Amino acid sequence: MVNEREKALIEEKMRQLGTKNMGAYIRKMAIDGYVVRLDLSDISELVSLLRRSGNNLNQYAKRAHETGRIYEADIEDIQSSLKSVWEKADQIMTRLSTID
Numbered sequence: 001m002v003n004e005r006e007k008a009l010i011e012e013k014m015r016q017l018g019t020k021n022m023g024a025y026i027r028k029m030a031i032d033g034y035v036v037r038l039d040l041s042d043i044s045e046l047v048s049l050l051r052r053s054g055n056n057l058n059q060y061a062k063r064a065h066e067t068g069r070i071y072e073a074d075i076e077d078i079q080s081s082l083k084s085v086w087e088k089a090d091q092i093m094t095r096l097s098t099i100d
Helices: 004-016 022-032 041-067 072-097
Strands: none
Touching: 004 022, 041 072
């Protein structure tokens, strides 16, 4: 039992696969299909790191405009933030490369 929206989605997927027999399609998906459940916590952490880095960079730029100076500690902090972002991105890419 499916509602009209669900039926339309099923029919669209059937059209994409080039099949017209709904019973055969449903059986094939129930037996051979699989569900993909993604853990996006790494992506959320990466977005958080990027957001913090962007906010910090904006603060440093504001201070540089106000004072006319760029401080070595600010540059080191930006470098550290970017290193964290790249490390997290590398971890994500490594994990994604193992997916079959």
